[in-house]
Amino acid sequence: MSNPVQLVPNNSLITKTPEEGRQLAVKMARLIIKITQPDEKVRESLRPDYANDASMLISIGQVVATEFATIAAANNYWR
Amino acid sequence: MSNPVQLVPNNSLITKTPEEGRQLAVKMARLIIKITQPDEKVRESLRPDYANDASMLISIGQVVATEFATIAAANNYWR
Amino acid sequence: MSNPVQLVPNNSLITKTPEEGRQLAVKMARLIIKITQPDEKVRESLRPDYANDASMLISIGQVVATEFATIAAANNYWR
């Protein structure tokens, strides 16, 4: 039981639409936080820290933008 | 009603012009903040925090630059 | 009058030279700050904050580097 969390939902970067690709980016970013801090209670207790802090909200946007760049390239930008 | 916010306006990265692509980058960056902090009142209360802070304004620029890189590539840089 | 600020000067990423591309990167970075903090007086008041702070000067360099990467690719690196 080394790593019970699936880090890439559906084990694929391919999505039907940009919208789904964006949702995948958000999920993948969250899953890294989940494996780094596996305790759900702690994660929940941290939520007000970042959800009410402009600087951290911006940083979350940076991570999602980076994940999305990879997913968009994988999908040839859904052209 | 899992995720009522559309993360990619028009569900497409393709835009007619660089200007529209840039506006899309700004919107996509803001939408990630919106789903992370869904309470509009809280988001509004955070506005003076980042709009009057040089460091956060720069960080917002970083996120937009990263989103725009993806959108520009998707559009073959509007060459 | 939704967004009176033009975010991409000349609505193009194509420039004649790397030097002009670099100047465009600087301008595009500044324009994002302009639309996020539209009040010119506030922006001017923030200038000493970042111009005298090594950490923020470095962060500005990071944003410009990221914008320039996109512009350089758009111009096939002016080879």
Add this chain to the structure above:
Amino acid sequence: MSNPVQLVPNNSLITKTPEEGRQLAVKMARLIIKITQPDEKVRESLRPDYANDASMLISIGQVVATEFATIAAANNYWR
């Protein structure tokens, strides 16, 4: 015995699946921390620092996203 730590497991960026690629990204990120701070006791003592800090959890997500971008490109995005 200059560098006993292997920085790239299996000395390859190629993986069978996106899931394995994501796990490799996490491992490669951790291995850089390992060679920078080789003392396991110190690393363990730092764990509560980052695992209970929203800002650092986000930063870890940023590093993994960057490593994963390279691994995904190496694997042609497992298309």
Add this chain to the structure above:
Amino acid sequence: MSNPVQLVPNNSLITKTPEEGRQLAVKMARLIIKITQPDEKVRESLRPDYANDASMLISIGQVVATEFATIAAANNYWR
């Protein structure tokens, strides 16, 4: 006399070697700081701030890495 500082030395990203490309990355990063803080005395006064601060030294490394990525791609990685 709008912008007397040349932002891209020799107005080209093409260099003979990786070493010269790396030096160009360092110069281009520094030139952005120069136009943002044009006062040489202030820049000199900031030097001990970043040269003795581990965190800022790392951030400088991040900017140079980003600039170098663009220059290396422009030169087809000097293959």
Add this chain to the structure above:
Amino acid sequence: MSNPVQLVPNNSLITKTPEEGRQLAVKMARLIIKITQPDEKVRESLRPDYANDASMLISIGQVVATEFATIAAANNYWR
């Protein structure tokens, strides 16, 4: 004696293996710090600052990830 430090070991981004590429990424990142703070004693004095600080260890990982992305692309990902 303008710049006695060689910034790119062997003046090449090409390596035989991913492992060697990763080691090159670490070295190149360190060499930027070396030219920014040339005093070895100061650099040594900063070591405990970053080696015992989770946030800085993560930032170092970010720089290495960025350098490695360039080196991996230069080597066609050692496919």
